[in-house]
Amino acid sequence: ELKVEQNPLFLSMQEGKNYTIYCNYSTTSDRLYWYRQDPGKSLESLFVLLSNGAVKQEGRLMASLDTKARLSTLHITAAVHDLSATYFCAVGTSGTYKYIFGTGTRLKVLA
Amino acid sequence: DGGITQSPKYLFRKEGQNVTLSCEQNLNHDAMYWYRQDPGQGLRLIYYSQIVNDFQKGDIAEGYSVSREKKESFPLTVTSAQKNPTAFYLCASSIKPSGWNSPLHFGNGTRLTVT
Numbered sequence: 036e037l038k039v040e041q042n043p044l045f046l047s048m049q050e051g052k053n054y055t056i057y058c059n060y061s062t063t064s065d066r067l068y069w070y071r072q073d074p075g076k077s078l079e080s081l082f083v084l085l086s087n088g089a090v091k092q093e094g095r096l097m098a099s100l101d102t103k104a105r106l107s108t109l110h111i112t113a114a115v116h117d118l119s120a121t122y123f124c125a126v127g128t129s130g131t132y133k134y135i136f137g138t139g140t141r142l143k144v145l146a
Numbered sequence: 147d148g149g150i151t152q153s154p155k156y157l158f159r160k161e162g163q164n165v166t167l168s169c170e171q172n173l174n175h176d177a178m179y180w181y182r183q184d185p186g187q188g189l190r191l192i193y194y195s196q197i198v199n200d201f202q203k204g205d206i207a208e209g210y211s212v213s214r215e216k217k218e219s220f221p222l223t224v225t226s227a228q229k230n231p232t233a234f235y236l237c238a239s240s241i242k243p244s245g246w247n248s249p250l251h252f253g254n255g256t257r258l259t260v261t
Contacts, residue, residue: 068249068250070249070250076254076255077236077252077253077254077255078189078236078238078250078252079252080249080250080251083248083249123188123189125189125249125250132177132194132196132240133191133194133202133204134179134191134240134250135191135205136181136188136189136190136191137188138187138188139187139188141186
């Protein structure tokens with residue numbers, strides 16, 4: 036059974052600081068996704084990672100994938116308040132349409 | 147514009163009543179999904195459907211039922227057998243495996259409260 040774990044679960048950081056969110060998954064997968072959720076809202080797609088070594092960047096966020104380690108990271112550079120949200124990774128089960136989500140990381144950026 | 151429409155946004159029901167949540171998409175996506183989110187927690191998969199007239203149980207299907215009679219529609223019924231139905235329900239869709247570069251697209255969710 037595919038399991039997805041994120042850490043930390045909660046993250047409070049100062050503006051301007053860097054930090055990394057980790058996403059570990061338990062079985063082989065060929066695709067990984069990152070989403071953002073604002074309070075009370077739906078999920079917004081951030082990144083799609085489909086191969087080992089894939090790296091995607093958008094603004095202050097950069098995501099990477101290591102399929103051998105079954106690990107993806109979401110790196111935040113010089114955080115700003117607008118990045119405050121909950122971030123989820125999701126892993127696709129090989130050969131199926133099934134997507135399993137991580138527990139989420141609730142990020143709060145303090146001014 | 148293409149997207150996923152969930153209705154209603156808020157839904158209140160008495161315990162013991164069945165309730166149906168609507169999900170419609172005009173993205174021409176083959177696969178559709180229902181997830182449940184509890185406060186401060188991640189998303190758990192209830193049911194998913196790859197094609198019309200076919201669907202599979204997710205991790206927490208007990209107390210729920212679905213149908214997929216049309217490609218565009220994937221309604222979820224929360225039955226009285228679901229012990230803790232109060233939650234935020236999210237519907238999503240995706241294209242076929244040949245397009246894995248496309249992520250799940252989500253609706254805006256239905257917040258169900260059962261008292």
